[in-house]
Amino acid sequence: MPFVTVRHFADEDIPLRLQLLREARFQANLSDFAVAASDDDLVADVRRTIAERQDERRIFTLCGPKGEVMGFAWITSIDWRNQTCELSFGVLPRHRGGPGALGVQAAHDYVRAELNMRVIVNQVLEHNTMLQSARTMAESRQVRCDYDSYTVGEWRSACYWSLTDEDMREQRAQKLARRRVLADRIRARTGELP
Amino acid sequence: MTDLIPLDPASAAAGLREAGEGARGFLGVDPVTENDALLTRRLAALDAQVFRAGDTLVGAAPNPHQPRQAYVASTSADEAALRALLGFLVTYRRATSYVALVERGAAATEALRRCGFAERGALRDHRHRSGAPVDVLVWFGKAAETCPS
Amino acid sequence: MRLRGYRDGDRALLTGRWLPGELLGLPLPGWPPLAEPTTVPPPSGPGDELCVAPGAFVRYTDIDWVGRGARVETGRAPDAPTPPEALLEAAVAHGFHRLNLRRLYGWVTPAAPAPTTALTEAGFTREASVPEHLWLGGRAVEREIWGALRHD
Numbered sequence: 001m002p003f004v005t006v007r008h009f010a011d012e013d014i015p016l017r018l019q020l021l022r023e024a025r026f027q028a029n030l031s032d033f034a035v036a037a038s039d040d041d042l043v044a045d046v047r048r049t050i051a052e053r054q055d056e057r058r059i060f061t062l063c064g065p066k067g068e069v070m071g072f073a074w075i076t077s078i079d080w081r082n083q084t085c086e087l088s089f090g091v092l093p094r095h096r097g098g099p100g101a102l103g104v105q106a107a108h109d110y111v112r113a114e115l116n117m118r119v120i121v122n123q124v125l126e127h128n129t130m131l132q133s134a135r136t137m138a139e140s141r142q143v144r145c146d147y148d149s150y151t152v153g154e155w156r157s158a159c160y161w162s163l164t165d166e167d168m169r170e171q172r173a174q175k176l177a178r179r180r181v182l183a184d185r186i187r188a189r190t191g192e193l194p
Numbered sequence: 195m196t197d198l199i200p201l202d203p204a205s206a207a208a209g210l211r212e213a214g215e216g217a218r219g220f221l222g223v224d225p226v227t228e229n230d231a232l233l234t235r236r237l238a239a240l241d242a243q244v245f246r247a248g249d250t251l252v253g254a255a256p257n258p259h260q261p262r263q264a265y266v267a268s269t270s271a272d273e274a275a276l277r278a279l280l281g282f283l284v285t286y287r288r289a290t291s292y293v294a295l296v297e298r299g300a301a302a303t304e305a306l307r308r309c310g311f312a313e314r315g316a317l318r319d320h321r322h323r324s325g326a327p328v329d330v331l332v333w334f335g336k337a338a339e340t341c342p343s
Numbered sequence: 344m345r346l347r348g349y350r351d352g353d354r355a356l357l358t359g360r361w362l363p364g365e366l367l368g369l370p371l372p373g374w375p376p377l378a379e380p381t382t383v384p385p386p387s388g389p390g391d392e393l394c395v396a397p398g399a400f401v402r403y404t405d406i407d408w409v410g411r412g413a414r415v416e417t418g419r420a421p422d423a424p425t426p427p428e429a430l431l432e433a434a435v436a437h438g439f440h441r442l443n444l445r446r447l448y449g450w451v452t453p454a455a456p457a458p459t460t461a462l463t464e465a466g467f468t469r470e471a472s473v474p475e476h477l478w479l480g481g482r483a484v485e486r487e488i489w490g491a492l493r494h495d
Contacts (some may be wrong), residue, residue: 008229051231055389058229080389080408081443114227115327118411214390227409259363260478291475315471319492322410332471332488
């Protein structure tokens, strides 16, 4: 059983999603449209996404090993013909950090393997370090866009980067190589021959 | 004889979602890539009927070009569940033949074979599942002659 | 030859005496006078694409954007300046390179005389057959599924 599973966002997830949209850090780091919206409007909007707008945008629920909701991932700007989309995340406060990162990976895997998307575009506001450090972001960004979003009374710059199939293969190879180095080091310490 | 319980569209979608892997490709829908609302819409467009038969879901949709032929699907290898569906189609829909489009290696294959279906060919790379294309096999079954129509 | 997108003014092309859903929809000789002609609907939603060539249409339907496949049907008027071979070739080129699909398939009815060489030349292969699939001339006749894959 994988640590994080990805399932379709459903009606019963709406209250948690609203809670997240109303959270201060989420509003500063992603979008603050929920500040001025009533609960009813937010619920109606998310219901429309579930029922009518699956061709344009989809929301997924990231669940932990016991089925508990860890957060959400959503794809927007879906271009079915060109097999590209933008992927975003909102992880509930108690799951940010390690488990959140696993959720990010699971959503990337789902969008690529099951929805057959070839290029995934990431956008993160530069000051948002909820899921990754400023250093990682500076390394991965391909485009930096000033005045990208205006949230909670401030203009924010955004980092954009795309991930292709090739990028994913490379990342996987790097991860395996790092694991091999670590394994070699452990073997050396325990006196085993490599 | 296994009882068939007809499902309303919302229960059909929920049932397919819970059936997981076995429901992928059921009458052409896929609960892994489609949410309940999409599944409901797709099944309605096919004029499909979904039934529960024990732990199995079975379903049928009419062939719009030949009203005596039905597309059929099942989420498991349970022969009795499929037989119950075929019996329903003969008795209440006056079906004389059935077609099933089933992914290579799907559990339902075994039930089709036991119910006398024959393989009629393979649609190459017809679906995409977990990062790879898969073939879909075409199975055909003939209803036993009951009475002259 | 290239296909262009469907416009409202092309509507007359969508009705004719060919078999419904046929991959290569050519006018059928001996169409019963009382039988309704076949009609395809104008495009609706992301699962449908409709294109035209002089005197003919190409419809991509049941588009599976995840599986990258679509069922193709065509219809060609008796006096169309587009020969069947050119129509199929353009349909395949448009499906693969403009819609970015990897698989195209469609129905072929052996009871209706169809030039299968045009299908083969356009890259289609016979993949399966379904007995009793189409009601034609007072009986249920066999239909075949022909498919083409993009290799790149």
